[in-house]
Amino acid sequence: MSSPIPRSSTNQRLVLAIAVLASFVAFLDGTVVNVALPAIERELGGGLTTQQWVVDAYLITLGALILVAGSVSDAYGRMLVLRIGLIGFGIASIAIAAAPSPEFLIVARALQGAAGAFLVPSSLALLTSTFHGPAQARAIGTWTALTTGALIVGPVIGGVFTDYLSWRFAFLINVLPIALTFWLMARAKVRDLRRPDASIDWLGAILCTLGLGAMVFALIEQPHLGWASPAIWAPMTAGVLMFGAFLLRQRTVAEPILPLDLFRVRNFWTGNVATLFVYGALSLNGFVVAVYLQQGAGLTATLAGLASLPITILMVLLSSRAGALAGRWGPRLFMTVGPLLMGVASLLLLTVSPEFSYWWQVLPSMIVMGLGLSITVAPLTSAILGAIETERSGIASAVNNAVSRIAGLIAIALLATIIGGSLDLDGFHRAAIATAGLMIAGGIVSFLGIRNPAREVAPSES
Incomplete structure (x- = not known):
């Protein structure tokens, strides 16, 4: 007869709650934004191009930096990186809510994506270092089920806030779960493991981010300016070269992020x-x-x-x-x-x-x-x-x-x-x-x- 699986300790339940809330923030923002786009365009202007950049500015930094997040988490500790990500995400969310122009909003969204890149990987790393065996599988299953809730409530909450308050308040939703996460982190007893020998390929991350950003700029602006414009073919060429340099670097660097x-x-x-x-x-x-x-x-x-x-x-x-x-x-x-x-x-x-x-x-x-x-x-x-x-x-x-x-x-x-x-x-x-x-x-x-x-x-x- 097999022995029963032990129940999670109070501290493990705190860690699970921290991981769920930190990831929930990033998932929630991704589901809120599409519903808010028409209201953003009506207030700040810029047409379809602004709507595209509001989404893509976030995805550029998120997609590029999520690759390096694991190395950063190993080098500096999961809890520290999680705190930095949460603070950055909260500040960027407030900046988005206060955005006076499309340009300001787009920059704030890029910063929000950079912060969000460290939330999900650090949350999962925190779970895998705290739970082991069958308890780890249960914890990840619970994390998946609860973070999926962001997909349900995000568009609805975003729509209600946009209709009855303002699209700006839809981005301030993040502040409450961030504050609650910090309160739980103060109560949890977690030994933050670090690897002093961990190598972080910052140059690779920069090449990837700038390469993607330049190519996306050309793709978004091309319908307005045409491929013959230097403002289009120059960043496209530079973006392809930088992304190519990133891929070449991943073949030679000691600890590649890809x-x-x-x-x-x-x-x-x-x-x-x-x-x-x-x-x-x-x-x-x-x-x-x-x-x-x-x-x-x-x-x-x-x-x-x-x-x-x-x-x-x-x-x-x-x-x-x-x-x-x-x-x-x-x-x-x-x-x-x-x-x-x-x-x-x-x-x-x-x-x-x-x-x-x-x-x-x-x-x-x-x-x-x-x-x-x-x-x-x-x-x-x-x-x-x-x-x-x-x-x-x-x-x-x-x-x-x-x-x-x-x-x-x-x-x-x-x-x-x-x-x-x-x-x-x-x-x-x-x-x-x-x-x-x-x-x-x-x-x-x-x-x-x-x-x-x-x-x-x-x-x-x-």
């Missing part, structure tokens, strides 16, 4: 290519639907926030079951069918017409999208992390997280080109077709590239 040898593993590189397509499509869909439902269909921010709620509800209900089934049957089928379903969901948005009806034109798409996403996410994550040895799962997870952020970054940067410059009904339909194409590509890549791991044969079956 270990390129990981991409020799078939399921890892294939899974990340599928991630690039699927998460690029999800970012495009989330932006376009939230903005068009307000600016094109005339819904309030609150109703626009509620529109995607079926997706999140289905994810909460079905994701763990899909993960269990993928563990039994392998991830390939789920990673193929899920994106294909989401491609169908995107094409259902072509039914949106000037005589708008959420119930008949949008809700069916949201339901099918939720089913497809529920089928995809857990198998995708397990396929990628399961392909890499356990001791390198942290960096493998960070790489996959960065790929998903960069996918969103590129999709939003190309938005004006995709929709033809204006998010009217025709532009909305073009975005739906582009989203479907990306989703279908993700399904095809998974079908052709993913290999199911060999099933272990139980003794009774041999």
Whole structure:
């Protein structure tokens, strides 16, 4: 008879609460912003370009610095890095709420992304260093379930604040969980482990950030200035060169923030290519639907926030079951069918017409999208992390997280080109077709590239 699994101590429960709240802050902000974009544009101006930069400024620094966050956390201690990230995120949130101009807001969003890059990796590292064995699996499961709550409440709270107070207050939501996290950190007894020999590739992080930033600038501004303009081709060329230098550096530096040898593993590189397509499509869909439902269909921010709620509800209900089934049957089928379903969901948005009806034109798409996403996410994550040895799962997870952020970054940067410059009904339909194409590509890549791991044969079956 096996001994019962011990219950978590009070201190472990405090650590779990700290990790959940710190990550919740970063997830919450990502779900609030799309609903607030039309109100931001109405007050500060700048049109579609401002809306693109409000999203992408955050994703540039978040996607680039999340790779180096693990090294920083190891070198300086998880709790210290978590405190710095929380303080930076709080200050940036206040600056966003007080932004007097689009330019100020965009810079504040970039700083917020830089701070947010250290929250999720440090939170997970704190959990893995505090919990062990079966307790660690339970803690990470609880962390995943509770942080998913940000996906549910974020758009709704953001919409309510935008409609009845101001979009500025939607970004101040972060202050309360940050304050509560600091209070819990003062009560928790955590020995902050540090590695004095840890190496941080700051030059690589700078090359990655500047390279991505320059390329995204060119992609966003190109529809206005054209490729012939030096203001476009010069930063694009510089961005490509800097990002190329970053990749070359990762081949020679002692402790790379992007270990390129990981991409020799078939399921890892294939899974990340599928991630690039699927998460690029999800970012495009989330932006376009939230903005068009307000600016094109005339819904309030609150109703626009509620529109995607079926997706999140289905994810909460079905994701763990899909993960269990993928563990039994392998991830390939789920990673193929899920994106294909989401491609169908995107094409259902072509039914949106000037005589708008959420119930008949949008809700069916949201339901099918939720089913497809529920089928995809857990198998995708397990396929990628399961392909890499356990001791390198942290960096493998960070790489996959960065790929998903960069996918969103590129999709939003190309938005004006995709929709033809204006998010009217025709532009909305073009975005739906582009989203479907990306989703279908993700399904095809998974079908052709993913290999199911060999099933272990139980003794009774041999």
